[in-house]
Amino acid sequence: MKPSLFLLIITFMACDIYCQVKVDGRVKDNRGRGVPGASVTIKNSYDGATSDSTGRFTFSTSEKGEQIFTVTAIGFRAIEQKIIIKDPVTLVFSLKEQLDELKAVMVTAGSFEAGDRKRAATVLSSLDVVTTGGANADISNAVKTLPGAQQVGDQEGLFVRGGTGAETKQFIDGTLVNNPYFTSIPDISTRGRFSPFLFKGTVFSTGGYSALYGQALSSALILESIDLPEKSEIDLSVSPIFVGAGTQQLAKNKKSSFGLNYGYTNLVSYFNLVKQTPDYFRMPQFHNFDGNFRIRTKHGIIKYYTTYSNGILGLRRPDIDSLVLKDAFGLKNNNFYNNLSWREDIGGGWRMNIGMGYSTNKDNLEQQVQNQENVHQTSFPDKPWLQYKNFGLVSRQDLTQARVVFEKKLSGISAIRFGAEDWYSVNNNKYNRTDSSLKDNYQAAFGEADIYVTNGLALKLGGRFEHSSIIGKMNIAPRASIAYRTGVGAQVSFAYGIFYQKPENQQLFVTTRLGYTKATHYILNYQKVLNERIFRVEGFYKKYENLIKTVPLNYYTATFNNSGLGYAQGIELFFRDKHTIKNLDYWISYSYLDTKRDYLNYPGEIAPNFAAKHTASLVVKRFVTKIKTGFNATYTYATGRPYYRFVYDNSGKTFSIGDQGITKPYNNLGFSMNYVPSIGKANSKLFYVLVFSVTNVLRSDQVYGYNYSYDGSYRQPVNPPAKSFYFIGAFFSWGVDRTQDAINNNL
C-alpha cells in the first residue's frame, strides 16, 4: 500500500480522536445579564460545559457538522438550537425565565396568610394559629395578633381598620359562614365555632380582597379546609370545661375518609373555681356534633362538613338604672351548618370549584328585670320606661347558597377565574309579640385575571356584579392590584377596590328602602423576606360612603337612610424573626389607625367607639427540646377607645353628645404552655398534648367602654366577665400507623 494512503487512514482515525473544535460563548437572560450554572450540551454526546459566574462557557468537541445544542438552567426554560460546527464556534444563548408559582411575586397588600404553603403572604403556619399564647386556639384571636385587627373584647367579630365586626365576613371553601361565632351576650364576645385543626390555610385580608368575595366592607377571613387526613385516628379531649371524643377514618385505598366528633362544654365547675362578675343562673352548656366526609375523585375531591350545636346560658347583672334591680339575660341557641364543596380538574387546563351551603341558626333570647329576690318585675311605677328592658326575641336566620367558580391556567402561570353565586336568606324575628320576616335573594357574578408578566411583576384585575332582591338594587365593583419585585426577597404591592355591603338585618326589618353601603380601599405595601425574617409595612386609606344613618321619627321609633359617611387611614408594621435568637420565634405588630365616621346615631363624623389609635402586639414562642414543651406568650397594648353618651332631642329629632371620653389603655399578657411528649417519634401510635393557658396574667383592669344610666348621671365600665381565663386540657390522638403504606405509595 502506498505510504500516503496509510498516512491518510491514520490521519482520519487520529483526527476522529484528536481534531477538536473549540466552542465558547455566553448564556444570558432576556435583560442581557449572564446566567451562571447553565449547562450547554451537544445532544447525544458527552461534550458540553457549565457556564461560570458571568455566564461564559468554553469546551472542545470532536463532533462535526450540524448538531443540536441544548441549554438548560434552573429557573429558565430549556432551549434547543441547531448549529453547524466549524472551527472555531462562538455562540450566544438567550434564555427566557420560567414562570414558577413558588418564585413568582404575589400581591401582599392587605393580605396575610396562615398556612404551610411557601407563599409571599404567609406569615403564620397552621401550628402558629393553634399555639399562639392566650388565643385559646381560636382563629380570630390568633388573627388579632396581626396588624389591622382591633382588640375588641366586648362584641363578637373581627373589627378591622376602623370597620365594625359586621364589616368582616368569614368564608369556608368559598361559601359564606352566616354565624361564625357562638351567639354573643351583650358586652361579652364569644369564640368562633370552628376548630383551627379543620383548616389547612387561612387568608386574613385587611382590605382590597379578591373579586371572588363580596359583601364585606372591611375584611374577609378566607378559610380552606383540609383535604384527606393522613391516617385514621381516634381523638379524645379532656378539660374541666369540656370533654370531646371523635374519630377520623381513612379508607385503606386512601381515597376517602369520614369523621365524627362530639363535644360537651359545661362551665359549672370552672365558674365555681374562678369567680365571674355576672351571676350565672343558668350555667353555660353547649353540645356540639360535627361530621365530615371527603372523597377523592378522578382529578379532584369532594368535601362535606356539617356541624350542629345547641347551647344555653343565663346571667344576671345589676341594672344600671336602679340600685336594687337586676337584668337577667337568658339565651338558647341552635345552630346547624352544612358545607359541601367539589373541586375538580376537568381537562384542558380548566378547574371547577362548586360550593353549596345550608345553615340555620335560631336564637331564643329573653331578658327579665328582676328584684333582689330574682323575681320577675313587670311594673315600674316611678320609671315606666324600665318595662322596655323586659323583652323576648326569637330570631332565626336561614341561609342557602350555591356557588360555582371556573379557573383556567393561561400561558405561564397566569390564570383567569370567573363564576357566580346565589345566597337565599330568610330571617325571621319575633320581638315580644311582633313578627317580622325578611327574604333576600342575592346573586353575584365575578371575574378575575392573574397576569404574570414575569416572575417579578404580577397584576390582578377583577370585577364583581351584585344584585340583592330585598333592596332591589345592583352594583358593579372593580378590584385591581399589582405586585412588583424590587430586589432579592423584597416586593412592593398596591391594591385598590370598591366594596359594597347590604344593610344589616336589624335595619332591613325597619325599612327596605335602602341602598348598599360602600367602601373604597387604597392600600400600599412593602415587604422584605430574608433569612427567616419577614418585614412588612403597609399604608391604607379607606373611604366610606352611604353608611346607614338612624332617622328618628319620634321618641320610640326610627327609620334609616344611607346618608352616612366616614374614612379610615393608617400605617401598619409587621416583623417576624425566627433566626436572630436561637430557638426563639417572635413577631411584632403595630397599627396606627385614624378613623372617623358619621353613622347610626352619631351626631356627626366622630371617632367610633370600637377603634383605638395605636395597637401593638408582641408574640413570643420558644420550644424547649429538653423538656418537650413549648412556651408561648402574647402581650397586647392598645390606647384607649372613645366612649359616648348620646342624648336624643325629640324637638329637633337629633342626637347630640351628652358625655364622652376615652377609656384607659388596654393591656393583656396571655401565656400558654404545651407539653408534647410524643413529638419526634414518627412511629408512635399515641400522640398527646397537654395545654395550659391563661389570659391577662397581669390581671390588668380592662375597660372596653362605658354604659350610661337612663338619665346619664351614672356611668358603668364594660369589663370582661372575669379578669383572667384559665384553661388546662389534654388532647389524645390514637392513630393507625400507615407508614408502611407511605413507603409503598410515595416511593
Place this chain on the structure above:
Amino acid sequence: MKSVMLSVALLIAAFGYSQSDKFSQAMEKNLALMDSAKTDGEYKAAADGFERIGDAEKTQWLPYYYAGLSLSIDGWKKDSKVDKDENSTSIKTFCDKAAAINDNSEIYALRNMALTQQMLVDPQSRWQTYGKEAGAALQKGMQLDPQNPRLYYLQGASLFNTPEQFGGGKAKAKPVLEKAIQLFDSAAPKPLNPRWGKNLTADMLAQCN
C-alpha cells in the same frame, strides 16, 4: 503490505477498545471533578458532566446517580448558597432517571439525603413530612439490599443528629454505625459503583465514644 494491514488492524482494534473505554474515562474524569469540587459552580459543573454522559448513553444509571450525588455533596456544605428545595428537587429528578434504568438501594440512599436536606430547612415544621419520607426511603433501600453500608451510615447519622428525647442520640447511633463499618470492610464494589462513606462513618463513630 502485511505490516501496514497489521498496523491498521491494531489501530482499529485500539480505536474500538477506546470507544467502550470512553464511558469509563469520562466517568473517571467527572468523578475527579466531583472529588475536587469546592464551590457551588464546580459541583454543578460535575453534575452537568455526569448528566451529559447519562443522556448520551441512555442505558446507564450510574451517571444520573453521580449527578445527584454531586449536588447532594454540595447541599451538605455549610457555605453553599443553593436553595435547598430547588437542589433537592434536582437530585430527586436524577434519582427518578436512574431508577427508571435500574432501581436499587444506592438511589434510595441518595433520596434519603435529598429529603433530609429539605427537612433541615425548617425541622420543626418539616420533620413530619420530609423527615418521615427520608426514613421511609432508607427502609425501602434496606428491603432492596440489606448489605448496603451507606444505608446504615445514613440511619446512624439520623439517630446521631436526633435529640435523645425524640428517640435518637449517640448511644442509639453507635451500634448502627458499627454495623456500617463492618459492611464497608466486607464490601467489594464493582468499578465505578459507589464506594463512599467509610471515612464519614468512622468520623461519626469516633464522636460516639
